[in-house]
Amino acid sequence: xxxxxxxxxxxxxxxxxxxxxxxxxxxxxxxxxxxxxxxxxxxxxxxxxxxxxxxxxxxxxxxxxxxxxxxxxxxxxxxxxxxxxxxxxxxxxxxxxxxxxxxxxxxxxxxxxxxxxxxxxxxxxxxxxxxxxxxxxxxxxxxxxxxxxxxxxxxxxxxx
Numbered sequence: 001x002x003x004x005x006x007x008x009x010x011x012x013x014x015x016x017x018x019x020x021x022x023x024x025x026x027x028x029x030x031x032x033x034x035x036x037x038x039x040x041x042x043x044x045x046x047x048x049x050x051x052x053x054x055x056x057x058x059x060x061x062x063x064x065x066x067x068x069x070x071x072x073x074x075x076x077x078x079x080x081x082x083x084x085x086x087x088x089x090x091x092x093x094x095x096x097x098x099x100x101x102x103x104x105x106x107x108x109x110x111x112x113x114x115x116x117x118x119x120x121x122x123x124x125x126x127x128x129x130x131x132x133x134x135x136x137x138x139x140x141x142x143x144x145x146x147x148x149x150x151x152x153x154x155x156x157x158x159x160x
Contacts, residue, residue: 067132074135077142089141 108116126133
């Protein structure tokens with residue numbers, strides 16, 4: 001705050017009014033600052049909003065890292081898979097698609113309208129995230145094949 005001058009004879013009434021007005025503004029700001037510090041609910045809400053934003057940013061960052069790692073793992077697994085296994089997986093995927101189409105037609109004939117609507121929304125979500133689903137499926141199949149291969153070697157060792 002501004003310190004008052006002790007020389008009263010040098011101050012004109014206009015200067016005194018300006019000084020009083022300036023002191024009022026400073027006092028108003030000080031009261032506003034104190035009120036903001038005393039408003040615990042508003043401060044807590046502000047802090048919660050900040051933490052929510054930070055969590056959202058961190059989640060997006062981690063999600064991107066997981067996607068990158070999953071894609072990298074899928075490429076490594078694909079490179080290491082023998083060609084016959086890849087061919088079998090492709091043929092199996094085609095058979096699954098044909099069977100899924102058949103099941104879908106049967107489903108449309110037999111299912112109730114609300115159930116069909118919910119299922120259609122799920123299918124749309126799966127189509128929108130097709131790449132992620134394919135990568136995850138590839139990782140699962142490759143992991144299963146690797147574990148199966150390792151499991152067979154472990155059983156041979158145990159028999160000896």
